[in-house]
Amino acid sequence: MAWLHRLLPEAASSLAPGVDAVFSLIFWMSLFWFVVIQGVLIFFVLRYRKNRTRYPAFHSVALEVFWTLVPTFLVMVLFVYGWRQFRNLRYAPSDALEIHVTGRQWLWQFTYPDGRTTLNDLVVPLNRDVQIVMKSADVLHSFFVPAFRVKQDLLPDRYTRLWFRATRADTFEIYCAEYCGTGHSRMLGRVIVLPEDAYETWKNRGEGGTASTKRVDPVERGRQVYETRGCKACHSIDGSRGVAPSFLGLYGHSVELEGGETVLADENYLRESILDPQRKVVKGFQPVMPPFQGVLSEEEVDAVIAFIRSLGTEEGE
Ligand code: HEC
Ligand SMILES: [Cu+2]
Known part of the structure; x- marks a missing residue:
């Protein structure tokens, strides 16, 4: 039709x-x-418009x-x-290219795996699975690409995801689909879908039609946070257990908590464990970790999570 x-x-x-x-x-x-x-x-x-008495209800x-x-x-x-x-x-395919998005009043900020960032322009390769990991810096927003039929809310203090595989090399609109203040209707972005070779060129040259492209490798940045913000004193990265659990192989594994529950160590768990460690205490450890809420910046929290993820997900497997 x-x-x-x-x-x-x-x-x-x-x-x-x-x-x-x-x-x-x-x-x-x-x-x-x-x-x-x-x-x-x-x-x-x-x-039955006449003589209703002739047709009693049955x-x-x-x-x-x-x-x-x-x-x-x-x-x-x-x-x-x-x-x-x-x-x-x-459920995104597990080998999807991961791009982070921060929504804020009133723009979209995209961070690529190599640490490059762009504003309002999301550049993705054609025919590749792309997973978008989102969070908001302020109020609720909603990431909506009508041409891809995907839409997902962004929340402060929590990561949400969506994924897609673009099948046409073209430029498509991104809308914010959650009223987020006076600038809401101007919170517009574009997805620029490039064929694989053009994407590689863009990636290597840092071109994307956006003025603001800067590069900070999130994993390296996270290692800095780990070393300079005190984590190193308690957490090892080589699997050895000290006053605190090691970060090696933590990501993606299930963690036993005091009280018998188990949780999956995903981004949301790591984030909560860093900002508010007393909320979920790992079994067999004392609740001595100081809360880092208000101590680390958003950017530092994201970076240290990227660093923990880079330490592998398959310890001893
Ligand atoms: C004073 C020691 C100490 C410092 C400093 C510390 N932590 Fe912790 N951390 C702990 C302890 C003890 C636990 C386990 C008990 C708990 O869950 O609260 C823990 C748990 C965690 C967990 C959950 C680990 C798991 O296996 O589930 C994460 C993630 C974490 N810390 C991240 C950090 C980060 C990032 C920093 C630095 C910004 C940091 N910690 C600094 C002591 C510390
Ligand atoms: Cu918005």
Whole structure:
């Protein structure tokens, strides 16, 4: 149905056809039932408009069962079909290129794996899986690329993710889809999708059509934080256990806590453990770590997390 697709923005990611299929299914189902129900309604109005006493209300168990089971079945179909698509949206392929985004009033700041940053322009390679790790520096924002059919809120103090694989080399709009203050409507960005070789050139030359490109390797920066902000005194990076657990192989592993719970050591856990260590205390250790809330800057927290991640995820495996 070409005209229906013209109602939607162009589809430019590997996820878009699936999302559009869900949309179309819901659309056609709704249209079908709208016509059926309105048709019956109009028919009844015309057919039974006189002498209502001749047609007393009656109860039919068969009819009740029919119009309970059919909608239930249809809703389950929508659920299963939609949920499978949602799962695709939710779980990024594990080898996706990771780009960090900070939303702030009122701009987008992107940080690439090599530490380069750009403002409002997100440069990605064509046909590569890209995972966006997001957080907000102030209020709620929402990262929305209509052409890719992806949208995700950004929160202060928490990392959220989305992923996509761009399938057309072109420029697409990024909107903020969560009202975030007077500059909200001007919080616009662009995704610039480059073919692999042009992307490599951009990466090596530092060109991207943006004035502000600077380079700080986050892992190196994180090592500095580790060495100069006190972490080193308690945490080793070689697997040896001191007053505190080692950072080696921490990321991506499950951690046993005092009280018997286990948590997965992802970015959100690391962040919380750094800013507010008493919230979740690792089993077998004393709660002696000072909270770093207000001590480390946002940039230092991100960097030290990148450093911890770089120490590997597969200790002894
Ligand atoms: C005074 C010693 C001390 C210092 C300094 C310290 N920590 Fe800790 N840290 C601990 C202890 C003890 C634990 C385990 C108990 C707990 O979870 O609070 C811990 C736990 C952690 C955890 C969770 C580890 C796990 O295995 O789940 C992270 C992440 C962490 N610290 C990061 C840091 C960072 C980053 C710094 C420097 C900015 C730092 N720590 C500085 C003592 C310290
Ligand atoms: Cu916003």
